[in-house]
Amino acid sequence: MAITRRTTLGWLTAGAASAPLLSACATAPVVPSGSDSAFGQIAAQWLDESLRLSPVAATGLGDHRFDHLVDDVSTAGRAAQVNLARSVLTRLDALPSEGLSRADQVDAALLRQNLRAQIWSDAELQSWAWDPLTYAATAGGALYSLQAREFAPLPDRLRSATARMRALPALLAESRRQLQPARVPEIHATTAVGQNRGLHSLVDGFTAEANALQGAEREALLSAAAQLKAAVDEHQRWLETELVPNARGNWRIGARLYDQKLAYALNSDLTRQEIVRRGERALADTRAQMYVLATRILAGRPGAPETPANPNADQQQHAIEAALELAYAEKPGRNAIVSTAEAMLEQTTAFVREKDLVTVPNDPIRIGLVPEFQRGVALAYCDAPGPLDRGQATYYKIAPLPEDWTDAQVDSFLREYNLRSMQELTIHEAMPGHYLQLAHSNRYPSVIRAVLGSGTFTEGWACYAQDVMAEAGYLGGEDLYQLVHLKWVLRMIANAMLDPAVHAGDMTRDQAIDLMVRGTFQQEREAAGKWTRAQLSSAQLPTYFVGWEEHWEARRAAERAWGSGFNLKRYHDGLLSFGSPPVRYARALLLDEAIPA
Known part of the structure; x- marks a missing residue:
């Protein structure tokens, strides 16, 4: 399954949300709706300071004031972010909610949740001490975000890249001081080894364009590139000779941390136990539906x-296995x-246009290969501007x-991503999945809602x-396509069952592979890759299933409320018009329900 990767100021991941609405050349963010309110001022000031403290995120989010800087990943840098969160949370908690508009009530709730999660994450989860991938994402993102899109003339982006390449050796050195090898899980260390090598290709991409600069600027870029490549090599040696041999951490974060992280990640009242119970029921129901299809196919x-x-x-x-063959x-x-x-x-x-399922954006979309520095976690992702x-x-x-x-491994992968399965992947990542939803989300005029977009909303959508x-009869509604589609539903369900079982329990690799291969019909390569991903991440895999259920609950509520006035395009356009908040908030705004506390 895929991850939506976008740079964000959110605490949970290095990319699963929308971006802030800022003026491209502004010195301060545009305040959200209700700009005269105290909340509007709090939100604007928080965002401005957060972007200053997170320059790499700022670039990816669309604010290019800090393209020449990189994040301060030192103890002092983290303390500055936590102190900001505490200060803003104090002001936010003192703000009466009665006078806020419904839109501001949602944004205030999202900001409060994020601030609390950020404080908790720094003090309790402490991934800065044991997860080298957080530093790899920052280092790679610092360069990739300047390279991936032509938001400014090439010479301007090369000047920013020069400054960042000069700064990145210090960031890599600081990461070595922050990481505590005895707490680093081996799987995280070995994955970082592969991702760090990918920084070379990013640097080479800039040096290949060096002739866009002249004289001293060109030489400065080449010099900074050479210094960074040397620093990357030094970091590589440390990863291979110091970190990997001494990595002794437990990749399972444990029930206490997992339950807390899950609550922040989902912004839902669902517990892991309830999610697993729902997953078990959904798994049995979906397999029963697949059997009916299999009997017709066979x-x-x-x-x-x-x-x-x-x-x-x-x-x-x-029967199901035979039909899937x-x-x-x-x-x-x-x-x-x-x-x-x-x-x-x-x-x-x-097909989406023909069936008029939802308004289709005209924003450009391109398909390509995952950059080397991001490989090793997920098969595919959507990177929206x-x-x-x-x-x-x-x-x-x-x-x-x-x-x-090996040939056997390649065959296993291509069996999993057969032609009908590739249809499902493209629907999920692009149309009418992530690409379409995030294009709609980018049009919502709220700074907070955009920056703190919900992974549960986006993955669930x-x-x-x-x-x-x-449901609309894609590929003529043929039974074999419907069967493959339900297999993808099973994969989503398995995600929600696997994640809590490995991080809050003691599920072994063999048990996980059995759930995925026998329980949900995944091929060996897919199951092996998901096992790796389950070790490297936590509390993200359940977002698919939980968000999927919430989206269906919201649609059924709209069908009841609107009666004969319901149609899919009206519903889809309406729900997507509120950005990417947790589904329960979008539902409340769409159906004029009470805003969840």
């Missing part, structure tokens, strides 16, 4: 397993995944197959969008 086929009306567990398993036989070529996705994007876009970088492209990125994979396409 009917009359020579050698097909028996499909009784009331199958036992083995009969259900064998027909989909696995139709695979993209090893080097044709990107071109396959491009063709499918045209197809899905045409901030709203101030309007006209810039959204990127639907897909990771290339590793060169060292992409999963719900897959349902909408299947």
Whole structure:
């Protein structure tokens, strides 16, 4: 499954939200709706100071005032961010909510949740001490955000890159001081080894463009590049000879931290126990639906397993597996995944327009390979621009197959991402999934709502969008496509069951692989990759399932409220018009319900 990666000021991930609405050349952010209110001033001042303290995030979010700077990852730098959070939270808690507009009530709730989470994360989770990937993301993002989009003339971006390349050796050195090898999990250390190497390709991308500068500026860029590459090599040696051999940390964060992190990540009352219970029910229901499809698909086929009306567990398993084999036989070529996705994007876009399911944006979108410094966590992701970088492209990125994979591993991967499964991936990441939803979100005029967008809303929407396409009869509504679609539903359910079981429990690799391979029909390469991802992240995998359920609950509420006035385009455009808050807030705004406390 995919991760939506966007630079954000949120505490939880290095990229799962929208971007702030700032003036491209402003010295201060534009205040949100209700600008005369005390909340508007608090929000604007928090955002301005936060962006100053997080220059790499600022670039990705669309504010280019700090493109020449990098983050201060030292103890003092973290303290400045936490002190800001405490100060703003004190002011926010003293603010009466009665006079706020409904929109400001939502934004105030999002800001309060984020500030509390940031303070908790620094003091309790302490990923700064044990997760080298946070530093890798900052270092890589500092360069990639200047390279990926043409938000300014190339010479200007090269000058910013020169300044950042000069600063990054100190950031890498500081990360070595902050990290405590005995607390670093081995899987995080080894993944950082691979990602750090990817910084070389980012630097080479700038040196290849050096002739866009002249004289002393060109020489300064080349000098900064050489110094950074030397620093990257030094950091690589430390990772390989010091960090990896001494990495002794437990990648399981434990029940106490997990429950706290999950509550912040979801902004929901759901506990992990309830999520697992819901997942178990959904898994059984979805497998039953898949069996019905399998019986139709296999009917009359020579050698097909028996499909009784009331199958036992083995009969259900064998029938679904046999039907899925027909989909696995139709695979993209090893080097044709990107071109396959491009063709499918045209197809899905045409279908959404034909069925008039939702307003389709005209924002540009490009499909390409995941940069080397971001590989090793997820197969694909959607990288959408901030709203101030309007006209810039959204990127639907897909990771290339590793060169060292055996033929059997390649075949396992391509069976999982067969032609119908690639349709599901493209729907999820692009149309009408993340690309479409984030393009709508970028148009909502709220600073806080954009910066602190909900991962549960965005991931839940992409999963719900897959349902909408299947429901509308995509690919003629054929049974085999519907079967593959339900397999993706099972993958989403498995995410929600796997994450708490490994981080708040003691699920082993064998148990996790069994859940994914036998329980939800995933191929070995997909299951192995998800096991790695489950170790490297926490509290993100359940966002798909929880958000999916919340989106369906919101739609059913709208159907009840609007009656004969309900139609999908009205509902979808309405819900997406509020940005990317948690679904319960968007639902309340759309249906004029009470704003959740």
